[in-house]
Amino acid sequence: MTSVMPVKEKKLMDVKLGELPSWILMRNFTPKGIVGAFQRGYYRFYNKYINVKKGSIAGINMVPAAYVLFSYCLSYKELKHQRRHKFH
């Protein structure tokens, strides 16, 4: 049941399901670590979809789509009343 490599150095795909909580807790939660996480995420998206030789509109369009979804989640509370009901 115990793994050969220490949990800290494994990538997410190699971590077994039982070890997941300890893996999450071992991540770097300092401000520098959080900033690093955002940077890595941003550059992952940017280099895959936008920073390519023939980037298309779809790569750029994913950003407004995510923004619309995010704004919908934020304003769900006021939008709940706008469903189609016979009696509001």
Add this chain to the structure above:
Amino acid sequence: MNENLFASFITPTLMGLPIIILIIAFPNILFPSPNRLINNRLVSFQQWLIQLVLKQMMTMHNLKGRTWSLMLISLIMFIGSTNLLGLLPHSFTPTTQLSMNLGMAIPLWAGAVITGFRHKTKASLAHFLPQGTPIPLIPMLVIIETISLFIQPMALAVRLTANITAGHLLMHLIGGATLVLTSISTPTAMITFIILVLLTVLEFAVALIQAYVFTLLVSLYLHDNT
């Protein structure tokens, strides 16, 4: 319906955290910085666009006025992108808040006026009296010109706020009307829908034009004062 109409203009918070800071900083990631000679398509397109706007806007200034080019170009990019993002469904537009527009207008106007007073004091004071006024009218005209000078930042801010807010409100209202009319009489709903489509096209134009007007007026105030 009444409360819902203005619900989209409330400052968004998530459990007490001001999300509005994120929303204002969001257009920043849509403009990646170029770090090569030949960049990806998005960056090249933005470079071409900014070059076009720069040439159009800064040719009328002298050397001293051109030191403001970074400020003015980033201003028009920010207002344009914020207004266009506000046309997406459910999104929040920061430029509908008067506080933010005042925060943009007053420092820029004040900077232009104070630069004029510091470097070309006589010419700046001479702006208060147009050429060729009859002598009895002079006192009144100076008062009127002073008032018109101090109204400039207010007009800048209120113009932008009112235009964007009115456009959003109209779209909400006509959209709501179309929805209700579909069950009452379909041809009227069709007409209302066509009005809505035309209004949306107008809103796209207004979003860009307002950015342009704001920046143009600031650059005009600058031109007067350098």
